[in-house]
Amino acid sequence: MADTVKLKINGMDVEAPQGATILEAARQIGIEIPTLCYMKEINAIGACRICVVEVKGARTLVASCVYPVAEGMEVTTNSGTVYKARRATLELILSNHRKDCLTCLRSQNCELQKIAKDAGIQEVRFHSDNLEPQIENSTLHLVRDNSKCILCRRCVAVCKQNQSVAVIGPNDRGFDTHISCAFDRNLDEVPCVSCGQCITVCPTGALTERDETEKVFLALADPGKHVVVGAAPSIRVTLGECFDMPVGSNVEGKMVAALRRLGFDRVFDVNIAADLTIMEEAHEFISRVQNGGVLPLITSCSPGWIRFCEQYYPEFIPNLSSCKSPQQMFGAMVKTYYAQKEGLNPEDVFVVTIMPCTAKKYENHRDGTSALDGIPDVDVALTTRELARMIAHSGIMFRDLPDEEPDEAFSENTGAGVIFGATGGVMEAALRTAVESITGKELPDVEFTAVRGTEGIKEAAYAVGDLNVRTAVSSGLANARKLLEGIKSGERQYDFIEIMGCPGGCVNGGGQPVQPQTVRNFTDLRAIRAKSLYDMDREKPLRKSHENPLIQKVYEDFLGEPGSHKAHEVLHTRYQKREKYPGVKV
Amino acid sequence: MPNTKTVVPFSAAPGQLEKLDAVIAGYKGKPGATMPVLQEAQEIFGYLPEEVQIKIAEGLGLSLSEVYGVVSFYTQFSVNPKGRKQVSVCMGTACYVKGAGEILERVEKKIGCKAGSVTEDGQFSIDATRCIGACGLAPVMIVDGDVYGRLSPDQVDGILEKYMKG
Numbered sequence: 053m054a055d056t057v058k059l060k061i062n063g064m065d066v067e068a069p070q071g072a073t074i075l076e077a078a079r080q081i082g083i084e085i086p087t088l089c090y091m092k093e094i095n096a097i098g099a100c101r102i103c104v105v106e107v108k109g110a111r112t113l114v115a116s117c118v119y120p121v122a123e124g125m126e127v128t129t130n131s132g133t134v135y136k137a138r139r140a141t142l143e144l145i146l147s148n149h150r151k152d153c154l155t156c157l158r159s160q161n162c163e164l165q166k167i168a169k170d171a172g173i174q175e176v177r178f179h180s181d182n183l184e185p186q187i188e189n190s191t192l193h194l195v196r197d198n199s200k201c202i203l204c205r206r207c208v209a210v211c212k213q214n215q216s217v218a219v220i221g222p223n224d225r226g227f228d229t230h231i232s233c234a235f236d237r238n239l240d241e242v243p244c245v246s247c248g249q250c251i252t253v254c255p256t257g258a259l260t261e262r263d264e265t266e267k268v269f270l271a272l273a274d275p276g277k278h279v280v281v282g283a284a285p286s287i288r289v290t291l292g293e294c295f296d297m298p299v300g301s302n303v304e305g306k307m308v309a310a311l312r313r314l315g316f317d318r319v320f321d322v323n324i325a326a327d328l329t330i331m332e333e334a335h336e337f338i339s340r341v342q343n344g345g346v347l348p349l350i351t352s353c354s355p356g357w358i359r360f361c362e363q364y365y366p367e368f369i370p371n372l373s374s375c376k377s378p379q380q381m382f383g384a385m386v387k388t389y390y391a392q393k394e395g396l397n398p399e400d401v402f403v404v405t406i407m408p409c410t411a412k413k414y415e416n417h418r419d420g421t422s423a424l425d426g427i428p429d430v431d432v433a434l435t436t437r438e439l440a441r442m443i444a445h446s447g448i449m450f451r452d453l454p455d456e457e458p459d460e461a462f463s464e465n466t467g468a469g470v471i472f473g474a475t476g477g478v479m480e481a482a483l484r485t486a487v488e489s490i491t492g493k494e495l496p497d498v499e500f501t502a503v504r505g506t507e508g509i510k511e512a513a514y515a516v517g518d519l520n521v522r523t524a525v526s527s528g529l530a531n532a533r534k535l536l537e538g539i540k541s542g543e544r545q546y547d548f549i550e551i552m553g554c555p556g557g558c559v560n561g562g563g564q565p566v567q568p569q570t571v572r573n574f575t576d577l578r579a580i581r582a583k584s585l586y587d588m589d590r591e592k593p594l595r596k597s598h599e600n601p602l603i604q605k606v607y608e609d610f611l612g613e614p615g616s617h618k619a620h621e622v623l624h625t626r627y628q629k630r631e632k633y634p635g636v637k638v
Numbered sequence: 639m640p641n642t643k644t645v646v647p648f649s650a651a652p653g654q655l656e657k658l659d660a661v662i663a664g665y666k667g668k669p670g671a672t673m674p675v676l677q678e679a680q681e682i683f684g685y686l687p688e689e690v691q692i693k694i695a696e697g698l699g700l701s702l703s704e705v706y707g708v709v710s711f712y713t714q715f716s717v718n719p720k721g722r723k724q725v726s727v728c729m730g731t732a733c734y735v736k737g738a739g740e741i742l743e744r745v746e747k748k749i750g751c752k753a754g755s756v757t758e759d760g761q762f763s764i765d766a767t768r769c770i771g772a773c774g775l776a777p778v779m780i781v782d783g784d785v786y787g788r789l790s791p792d793q794v795d796g797i798l799e800k801y802m803k804g
Contacts, residue, residue: 218701223710234706235643235688235717242703633702638692 059125066121074105074116074127084570085129086138086167088145088204088255090117092573095209100202101141102167105129113137142171147178149256150185150199156257157441163255163568164202190238192417193246193262193410193562198230201258206569207231207250214555216530217360219244231258243363243632245529247356247553248410248435248562253569261410261563264432265442271402271431272315278396281311282322282382282462283406286473286558287436289584290408293565294440295450300580302588305455310443311406312456321458322405323465325382326472326481328606329353330597332375332623333478334486335614337548341519346370348524348539348546351478353377355415356553356562358627360529365536366629371549374624376421376429378472379405379412382462383429384422384622389610390462398424407433408473408561411553421625435563464602467498467589474582475527475557476503476510479550483514483523484596491517498595504586506556506578509535511546522546528555556582643717646760648687657682658690662697671698672708676715685716718756721763723782723801725749730769733777737791741777742766744794762801 056067061078068077075085089100098115105116108126113134116127128134146168153159186198205222208231212218219242223232233242251259271277292301311319337349352358352373361368376384382405387398405412412433422429434442443450457463468484471477480500488495502512503523508531513522524546526535532551538544554561556578567577594600611619661678665671675698679690686709688702695705709715727733727742742764746752749762756763772778775787779794781801786793 212701212704219703221701221703221707223707225711234691234702633688633692636688636692638689638696 057123061127068121094213106131146176148180150183157260158257190240193413200256206253210249216533245356245359246411246414277402279402280318281316281404282320284322286408300584306453309453309456318459321463322382323469325378326469327597327600330481331614348549351550354553355411357551362630369627376625380429405433406439408558410562423622467592467595468597473558476525479503485598523548525550527552685719721756726765726767726780728770728778729766732773736776738777740791
């Protein structure tokens with residue numbers, strides 16, 4: 053069988069790979085057929101009918117997102133029939149969508165709005181009588197408004213296929229169909245992990261993060277508060293997308309400049325907390341290896357993963373590193389070490405973090421493990437999207453900003469901290485420190501390339517002195533499930549594992565800029581954003597956490613040794629089994 | 639019509655849970671297991687309470703949301719037990735044009751729960767049924783096995799009161 057087929061699209065000759073869809077083939081001649089429900093590989097259901105085209109000889113219009121090309125096929129994407137059908141479908145979708153565009157967080161970044169605008173829809177002939185807001189805001193991280201939902205099921209697809217969590221789905225039938233949890237429970241009563249992947253794929257404003265920008269604006273306006281901010285490693289390679297810059301643009305300097313212009317008293321960098329995490333985690337790994345502790349050790353930076361473990365795999369809780377995530381370490385160090393050094397009352401210090409993640413909002417409220425009793429380590433975690441809104445609201449001309457450096461007291465960081473934002477980065481950073489610590493020799497090459505890349509599960513074994521360290525790295529919780537099931541069955545054996553909740557790691561987190569699915573289907577955001585982080589790592593003079601002079605000073609002046617009593621008080625946490633179905637006896 | 643869960647607590651009769659386990663074990667790993675397992679489970683329990691749906695989800699390696707999605711899609715499945723006395727209001731075409739909608743409203747108001755659900759004390763459940771084949775008597779309702787035809791809305795309270803006493 054030939055590898056390609058020849059067909060005609062709008063009268064033009066196209067040669068497309070066997071098995072390609074009409075949608076894909078049309079792109080080859082520069083035609084983007086609009087889609088709403090289609091997600092490559094995980095939601096090819098042909099449900100929304102926006103992408104219909106005419107195929108000669110076919111009984112009806114066909115959904116181009118799922119219809120495969122064939123030899124000799126004649127396709128028309130712009131016939132009168134297609135024109136009428138697409139507009140009628142759009143009008144029907146719009147008739148049952150609350151069109152509050154002016155007050156919608158997704159305005160100008162809404163796929164439905166764009167398709168309606170591109171189609172030049174000026175009037176909707178059909179009207180629904182039930183378009184009041186249907187707000188579900190039970191959780192700390194997300195707000196759902198089903199009056200804006202178009203039932204495309206993209207959120208359902210990521211929740212099940214990528215995350216194997218599947219706490220949302222279509223309930224009821226026909227016109228009553230709506231996306232919700234089992235028994236229409238609220239999201240805080242089901243085992244949702246707060247990853248926010250559903251938000252990043254929602255084509256409309258039906259799913260958004262819980263906006264906390266007001267809290268930050270008010271803190272900034274309060275003269276009694278010393279407001280400190282730090283951004284996670286991945287933010288500097290994604291924030292630019294919110295200001296129409298190319299995917300993967302490194303905007304570290306502009307980001308710092310923007311934070312300063314927003315009025316933060318100190319602009320620090322969460323990267324240094326990533327270095328600190330490595331010091332503690334590498335020490336924990338070595339100590340578990342040497343003292344016969346529980347192995348494999350599993351990383352704990354991703355609160356979506358932590359919640360998944362506590363709810364779905366509590367038997368692995370002893371394997372979790374007791375290290376807090378970099379976000380929590382950042383806040384804990386600012387409120388203890390930094391506040392002490394500056395003579396500030398920790399109660400007056402307000403810590404804001406910029407995170408790629410909606411689960412970080414949940415993490416801030418995990419019970420009772422903050423460094424200071426009754427004072428949270430972090431006060432507000434904003435997503436990349438929320439920071440972009442604050443910048444826009446404040447009239448800051450982001451693209452024209454100069455590059456600036458963060459404030460010195462708690463910022464200096466290494467390439468090891470930078471790569472935390474990509475899947476495999478934490479493992480690589482930990483190996484850089486653990487290997488040198490175990491062997492006592494300098495690494496000839498700091499790059500552990502086998503744990504890089506966007507594959508869902510990566511494995512690599514390294515000879516470290518007399519030890520053979522078997523590592524695994526997974527991202528996306530469906531892959532975590534596969535990995536853990538393999539360990540339970542005895543089919544997989546490891547010593548050290550990195551797990552990130554979101555596919556590709558933090559660069560593709562649930563708090564990152566929303567790119568339309570038409571872009572996501574044909575661009576690997578994860579790889580492009582990650583590449584920028586690895587480029588930054590390569591250019592750093594220091595690439596190993598333990599060589600960070602500020603980290604060395606922090607241990608000398610404040611923490612003592614990695615794993616010390618003080619370090620445990622400030623930088624470590626604990627976990628607990630959480631019920632999947634609270635209140636139901638099974 | 640949305641199948642909304644009421645608050646009648648679930649308790650399994652002896653042997654029911656064991657039967658369910660056997661059904662799940664029989665279908666485990668087979669494609670398309672959800673529908674037949676749900677049907678057999680409803681035969682065992684008479685309805686599909688949350689506890690049973692969780693057992694089915696865990697047993698078949700699905701999430702509760704996926705199971706509930708199927709249950710709420712098909713009218714043959716109920717998430718509520720039947721009341722000790724069942725009230726069925728026929729919503730077939732003939733009854734409907736003769737005012738069955740108003741009859742149903744009065745029934746719901748008098749009994750205090752919606753069609754498709756059961757009262758908190760488990761005494762009454764209401765169903766809006768399809769045509770029961772007694773079109774000549776339209777509009778029709780059946781209360782605890784007794785058929786009442788050619789109803790007017792004003793008769794509803796009186797009829798139901800007889801069953802509420804007993």
